[in-house]
Amino acid sequence: xxxxxxxxxxxxxxxxxxxINCSSSKALYSVHWYRQKHxxxxxxxxxxxxxGEQKGHEKISASFNEKKQQSSLYLTASQLSxxxxxxxxxxxxxxxxxxxxxxxxxxxxxx
Amino acid sequence: NAGVMQNPRHLVRRRGQEARLRCSPMKGHSHVYWYRQLxxxxxxxxVYLQKENIIDESGMPKERFSAEFPKEGPSILRIQQxxxxxxxxxxxxxxxxxxxxGSSYNEQFFGPGTRLTVL
Numbered sequence: 001x002x003x004x005x006x007x008x009x010x011x012x013x014x015x016x017x018x019x020i021n022c023s024s025s026k027a028l029y030s031v032h033w034y035r036q037k038h039x040x041x042x043x044x045x046x047x048x049x050x051x052g053e054q055k056g057h058e059k060i061s062a063s064f065n066e067k068k069q070q071s072s073l074y075l076t077a078s079q080l081s082x083x084x085x086x087x088x089x090x091x092x093x094x095x096x097x098x099x100x101x102x103x104x105x106x107x108x109x110x111x
Numbered sequence: 112n113a114g115v116m117q118n119p120r121h122l123v124r125r126r127g128q129e130a131r132l133r134c135s136p137m138k139g140h141s142h143v144y145w146y147r148q149l150x151x152x153x154x155x156x157x158v159y160l161q162k163e164n165i166i167d168e169s170g171m172p173k174e175r176f177s178a179e180f181p182k183e184g185p186s187i188l189r190i191q192q193x194x195x196x197x198x199x200x201x202x203x204x205x206x207x208x209x210x211x212x213g214s215s216y217n218e219q220f221f222g223p224g225t226r227l228t229v230l
Contacts, residue, residue: 041221
């Protein structure tokens with residue numbers, strides 16, 4: 001039931017790009033993306049509902065392929081402030097409002 | 112606009128004691144979720160509540176754990192007879208499910224968490 005995220009961890013130099021993937025074995029209603037810095041609460045980035053939907057948040061964007069039950073988070077021209085753990089959360093079509101989070105992807109941006 | 116409030120931020124209990132964690136959702140939010148996070152791990156869903164109702168408690172251990180969200184006051188996560196394995200960060204999130212264009216959005220706002228340590 002928990003979505004799968006890949007990669008588990010990634011290290012980037014400032015200015016490099018990264019993609020974080022999230023997939024589920026169940027039909028999805030929506031995908032949520034959050035970022036959590038060490039010792040802090042998760043912070044909402046974006047939510048995607050419709051298949052094929054793409055959204056952007058500064059230089060962070062995401063897509064949702066409803067048919068494949070997959071979502072990808074794109075980080076372009078990464079900044080030091082992007083470091084943290086990124087979680088995808090999925091709402092299944094059979095259980096609206098309940099969000100199940102993936103195990104997280106640790107992203108470290110170094111100078 | 113106050114965000115989601117949780118207290119206490121840190122709680123230390125000895126084995127066998129009770130732990131009470133409180134969560135005040137954002138103003139106007141009627142949905143509350145509790146998650147547990149172990150160090151270096153993800154957020155594990157525990158329970159989803161609306162005012163006076165438990166909607167989904169499939170992530171709650173069957174024994175010692177209970178949650179409520181009364182008509183007035185904060186949501187409470189109660190852990191009885193705590194054991195060392197209960198040590199974790201417990202996050203509460205609230206949401207206001209809203210609809211637009213035939214779709215409903217469930218954006219969750221997280222509180223700062225309560226870090227429970229069981230000695």
